[in-house]
Amino acid sequence: MPPMSSPTLVNLSSLIDDAKCYELVRQHRWPEGIRCPRCGDAKVARDGRDDAQPHRQRYRCPACGARFDDLTGTALAGHHQPLRVWVLCLYLMGLNLSNRQIAQELDLGMSDAQAMAEALRHGLTAKLPPVVLEGEVEIDEVYVVAGHKGNAAEVAKRGVRVAGDG
């Protein structure tokens, strides 16, 4: 038995549904439908699932031949943490937990937690395919906080700054 290192009684991560996490990413990334990250075409074909992550949908773009999946081109793609850990990290950030607390809750190293929080401050899927970011470029931490409440567009439109120390 591992020692109780945190006051948490449940392992949050084990309660999270991977399918819903990928759904969330798709909604953030393609609110108006899936588009090819290379050419921007909207006529994209499904092309099977990821071998290791069955909820991670693959796509193929008939227009330009690009192959991509739900995470391709996002900040989430280059990291080894499962998607649900990212989603939880975002959730805990919304509760204003420190990086240290997040690391503890999610059983991560401090440097991992810091890198993830930093990436998430730019938005769950941000990493800049120009098509995806259209109209969202100015949103920084507001996007994270507001997105958490499912209200990103409204908040962004009004230019409200939600997060910050002062």
Ligand SMILES: [Zn+2]
């Ligand atoms: Zn394409």
